[in-house]
Amino acid sequence: MVHVGGFSRRCKLARVPITVMGYRCERCSHEWIPKNFKAEPKVCPKCKSPYWNRPRGKAMMTYEDFRTKIQDTLRKAGTDLTWTDIRTTAGLPQAFPNNQWVYRMEKDIGLERQKDKNGIIHWRLK
Numbered sequence: 001m002v003h004v005g006g007f008s009r010r011c012k013l014a015r016v017p018i019t020v021m022g023y024r025c026e027r028c029s030h031e032w033i034p035k036n037f038k039a040e041p042k043v044c045p046k047c048k049s050p051y052w053n054r055p056r057g058k059a060m061m062t063y064e065d066f067r068t069k070i071q072d073t074l075r076k077a078g079t080d081l082t083w084t085d086i087r088t089t090a091g092l093p094q095a096f097p098n099n100q101w102v103y104r105m106e107k108d109i110g111l112e113r114q115k116d117k118n119g120i121i122h123w124r125l126k
């Protein structure tokens with residue numbers, strides 16, 4: 001005797017969804033499967049955006065925007081500020097300052113940072 005019911009039940013159990021890993025563009029929501037995962041794609045294959053893997057809001061702040069905000073905030077305050085003070089006053093989205101930008105600002109706008117005896121870093125303009 002052949003148990004047809006048991007056979008069809010096995011068939012059903014064998015059907016499982018398979019998730020394929022791929023990339024998704026933050027700009028146009030295009031999803032694609034790369035040929036390999038060795039290197040991150042440089043641009044989205046559909047909209048060609050190089051910012052395909054960066055959420056829209058964060059990619060908008062350039063070094064120039066950042067520098068201007070820091071400069072304005074320190075000038076208006078007229079005194080030393082900590083990163084937290086600057087961040088709060090200027091409404092900056094970054095939790096931590098980008099080190100490369102900080103070095104550039106030391107050259108560009110004469111930013112100085114000095115650590116006090118409590119280990120707190122004070123930001124000021126020369």
Ligand SMILES: [Zn+2]
Nearest residue numbers: 025028044047
């Ligand atoms: Zn895209």
